Amino acid sequence: MKITIIAGARPNFVKIAPIIHAIENSRSKGKDIKYRLVHTGQHYDKKMSGNFFEQLEIPEPHINLASGSGTQAEQTAAIMIRFEKELQENPADIVLVVGDVTSTMACAITAQKLQTKVAHVEAGIRSGDWSMPEEINRLATDAVTNYFFTTSDIANKNLRDSGVDEKSIFFVGNTMIDTLLKQRSRFQKPEVWDELKLKEKEYLVMTLHRPANVDEEDKLKGLMEELILNSNDLPMIFPVHPRTAKMLQKLGISHPRLHLIEPLSYLEFNYLVEKAKAVVTDSGGITEETTVMGVPCMTLRANTERPETMSLGTNELLGTDPQTIKPAMKKLFSGNWKKGQKIPLWDGKTAERIVKVLLNLI
Known part of the structure; x- marks a missing residue:
C-alpha cells in the first residue's frame, strides 16, 4: 500500500x-x-x-x-x-x-x-x-x-x-495528542524562562492570530487592555507574529508585564503551556493540548469546532467581547476553574x- x-x-x-x-x-x-x-x-x-x-x-x-x-x-x-x-x-x-x-x-x-x-x-x-x-x-x-x-x-x-x-x-x-504525550517528557525550557525568572503557575501564556482579533484595532486594543488589567500582576508571555507585534506597537500597547517574544519551537512552547497558570488563545489546537495537560484555557472566539474541550476539558469560550475577560480571570484566580476529565481515545x-x-x- x-x-x-x-x-x-x-x-x-x-x-x-x-x-x-x-x-x-x-x-x-x-x-x-x-x-x-x-x-x-x-x-x-x-x-x-x-x-x-x-x-x-x-x-x-x-x-x-x-x-x-x-x-x-x-x-x-x-x-x-x-x-x-x-x-x-x-x-x-x-x-x-x-x-x-x-x-x-x-x-x-x-x-x-x-x-x-x-x-x-x-x-x-x-x-x-x-x-x-x-x-x-x-x-x-x-x-x-x-x-x-x-x-x-x-x-x-x-x-x-x-x-x-x-x-x-x-x-x-486525536493524533495531535499522540505527539503531545510522546514528546511531553522532552519539552525544552525556552530562554525566556530564565530571562524573566518565571515560576510555575505564576505567569500566563497568550496566543492570538485570528483576523477578527488581531486585525481590528479597537478589538485588539480592548482585549489587551482588559487582559493586562485583570491578570493579577502576573507576567504575560505572548509569542507573537511580527504583523501582530507591529499592530500592538501602532496602538501603543505595552506594559512591563507584557512580554512579546519570537514564536517558539513545539517543545519550547509546550514547556511554557504545561507550567502556566492559564492560557489565553484563539487557536483550536491549543485548546486540545491544554485540556490534556490540565491547564485552564480561555478561548477568545465566539465558537469552537472542538466542543469536547469545553464539555470535558479545561477550555471555556469567552467570545470576543473584552468585557468577558474580567469575570473569567476572577474565576481563575479564585480557584474555581474547572478541572476537566479524560476525553475518550x-x-x-x-x-x-x-x-x-x-x-x-x-
Missing part, C-alpha cells in the same frame, strides 16, 4: 508525525505499507528547519511544492496545480490529509479528481461559522473524502447527520488505530 501524506502548515506536521511513526513500525513488522510525505509549502515558517523535524522525530518531506502565499484562491490553485503533477508522477493508493488548512481541501479535491481515495484525519469537526476559511475547508474536504478518521463522538454525529455512511467513519482519537494510540484501519482497507 502506498500512502501520500499531505502537510501544509506547522500544526499539520505535529498531527502526521505519529502516523509516520506507526507506518514505520508496521513496516518493521513486515506489513506492506509505505508513505510519501508531501509538504505543500502553504506556510513559510522559519522555525520549520531540520531541527523542527528532529524534534518531532520524523524525516524531512520527500518534496516541498513551495506553493507560497497569496489570496485564498491563488493559494488553492497553486497547491492543486503542483499536487496534481506530484500525484501523477508518484501515484498512491490513498491520499491522507489532516486538519483544515487550505492544503487539506486542495489536495483532497485534486486526489479525488485523479480517482485516488482520500482519507481525512480530524474529519467531521465543525464550528458552524462560515466566515472562517477553515470551516469551508472542512466542509469541502469531507464532501470528497472516502475514509473519515474522527476525534470525538460529536464529529461522528456531524458526519452521520450530513449523510456519511457509518461504515466509512472510524472513531480513532485521546490516549496516545490514535495513529496505531489509523494505520490498522488503512491496512484493513486494501
Whole structure:
C-alpha cells in the first residue's frame, strides 16, 4: 500500500508525525505499507528547519511544492496545480490529509479528481461559522473524502447527520495528542524562562492570530487592555507574529508585564503551556493540548469546532467581547476553574488505530 501524506502548515506536521511513526513500525513488522510525505509549502515558517523535524522525530518531506502565499484562491490553485503533477508522477493508493488548512481541501479535491481515495484525519469537526476559511475547508474536504478518521463522538454525529455512511467513519482519537504525550517528557525550557525568572503557575501564556482579533484595532486594543488589567500582576508571555507585534506597537500597547517574544519551537512552547497558570488563545489546537495537560484555557472566539474541550476539558469560550475577560480571570484566580476529565481515545494510540484501519482497507 502506498500512502501520500499531505502537510501544509506547522500544526499539520505535529498531527502526521505519529502516523509516520506507526507506518514505520508496521513496516518493521513486515506489513506492506509505505508513505510519501508531501509538504505543500502553504506556510513559510522559519522555525520549520531540520531541527523542527528532529524534534518531532520524523524525516524531512520527500518534496516541498513551495506553493507560497497569496489570496485564498491563488493559494488553492497553486497547491492543486503542483499536487496534481506530484500525484501523477508518484501515484498512491490513498491520499491522507489532516486538519483544515487550505492544503487539506486542495489536495483532497485534486486526489479525488485523479480517482485516488482520500482519507481525512480530524474529519467531521465543525464550528458552524462560515466566515472562517477553515470551516469551508472542512466542509469541502469531507464532501470528497472516502475514509473519515474522527476525534470525538460529536464529529461522528456531524458526519452521520450530513449523510456519511457509518461504515466509512472510524472513531480513532486525536493524533495531535499522540505527539503531545510522546514528546511531553522532552519539552525544552525556552530562554525566556530564565530571562524573566518565571515560576510555575505564576505567569500566563497568550496566543492570538485570528483576523477578527488581531486585525481590528479597537478589538485588539480592548482585549489587551482588559487582559493586562485583570491578570493579577502576573507576567504575560505572548509569542507573537511580527504583523501582530507591529499592530500592538501602532496602538501603543505595552506594559512591563507584557512580554512579546519570537514564536517558539513545539517543545519550547509546550514547556511554557504545561507550567502556566492559564492560557489565553484563539487557536483550536491549543485548546486540545491544554485540556490534556490540565491547564485552564480561555478561548477568545465566539465558537469552537472542538466542543469536547469545553464539555470535558479545561477550555471555556469567552467570545470576543473584552468585557468577558474580567469575570473569567476572577474565576481563575479564585480557584474555581474547572478541572476537566479524560476525553475518550485521546490516549496516545490514535495513529496505531489509523494505520490498522488503512491496512484493513486494501
